[in-house]
Amino acid sequence: MPKVVLFEGAFEPYRELMAFEAGLVQQHGAGQYGATTSFVGTMRDFNEGDDVSAMFLEHYAGMTEKALEKICEQAMADYPILDCLILHRVGEIKPNDSIVLVAAWSAHRGAAFDAARMLIETLKTDAPFWKKETLKDGARWVEKNTDG
């Protein structure tokens, strides 16, 4: 079953992925998937040519979770995947912190890649999160995401 989690503090994306995958094997039995594609977004210390020392990730408590759950449902409907996972950080974050993980499990690699790509692209346009970057001389809202 798809899972969505928001983290208010640092999280280790691959440890979470491994824990989720262990549950997947327990639920479906071993040998049921052949392909897992995961994407992890990490905070860089540069953006649009400026140094960024920290970032605040605002969200819309309630709607954000709901939007992420819908994205998972859509991925399960659109691709032959066994399961999917979305993790996202909120609040104050620092360079090199993980921001997001999406992952999809499937029998074959095509569906796993396509679904993971769809998860992150749809999250980037639909999920209510907003980044505010801390620069040397003040803070600025990120106005739009870079193209995928």
Place this chain on the structure above:
Amino acid sequence: MPKVVLFEGAFEPYRELMAFEAGLVQQHGAGQYGATTSFVGTMRDFNEGDDVSAMFLEHYAGMTEKALEKICEQAMADYPILDCLILHRVGEIKPNDSIVLVAAWSAHRGAAFDAARMLIETLKTDAPFWKKETLKDGARWVEKNTDG
């Protein structure tokens, strides 16, 4: 620097990925990449409609490593990625064992996805590995990979 490893026994793909990533941060400093795409291939217990209880992964010692290193070099030349990693199992394996991990690190998600996809697709056509499946009533060589 790209890394290629063959494992004769079971390996934990995400632990290896985390260890490599820690080295990446040490080498380049924190905050240098924003996007990591990884793909893990896992042994299923079914293929072409048959139950598969085990598999032997043959390789061409020497040429296999060389082929994987070339694939990494090609990915580094073709995509704006910071680094990449290929891990592959050889020898006797069981359902649910990890067979392969490829991963690519980049500033942006597009390059990370494209490079990871290229790594696994090129591995599937170029790297000298051959699967022999153990079925209920004998063994068979896998003749070709499923489409990506």
Place this chain on the structure above:
Amino acid sequence: MSIKVLFFASLRDEIGRGDDELDAANINTVADVWSAVSEGKAMPSNLLMAVNQDYVNADATVKDNDEVAFFPPVTGG
């Protein structure tokens, strides 16, 4: 009619507050809610809107006790 109104991110900074309790007659659509709370400010072309935490368009109808949210393009992930 009582409507809970929320603003997020840069829009909250521009509007000067994060939420509003709108208590007014003659409110039928999300566009009406915007007019009532934005002090004449034109609706930004890229404004996103939600009623009860689902995306809607400006002509979506609202009813008593709805939660209406306005926010700029999202930038997560």
Place this chain on the structure above:
Amino acid sequence: MSIKVLFFASLRDEIGRGDDELDAANINTVADVWSAVSEGKAMPSNLLMAVNQDYVNADATVKDNDEVAFFPPVTGG
């Protein structure tokens, strides 16, 4: 001229051995090596070939002490 010849996977099963030491004159190309070791068997259309662990075509030249490998389509990953 001495050539080390290797066969892998299903091709090794078909040929009946995994390696060969070819010691013959009149060997110029990989195709000549195949003819010398395959006992008249036609070269499969999907056969892969390598000289000293790099992919080559059948018309690639070979020289003394080269390692020549023949194998079926790969199925890793």
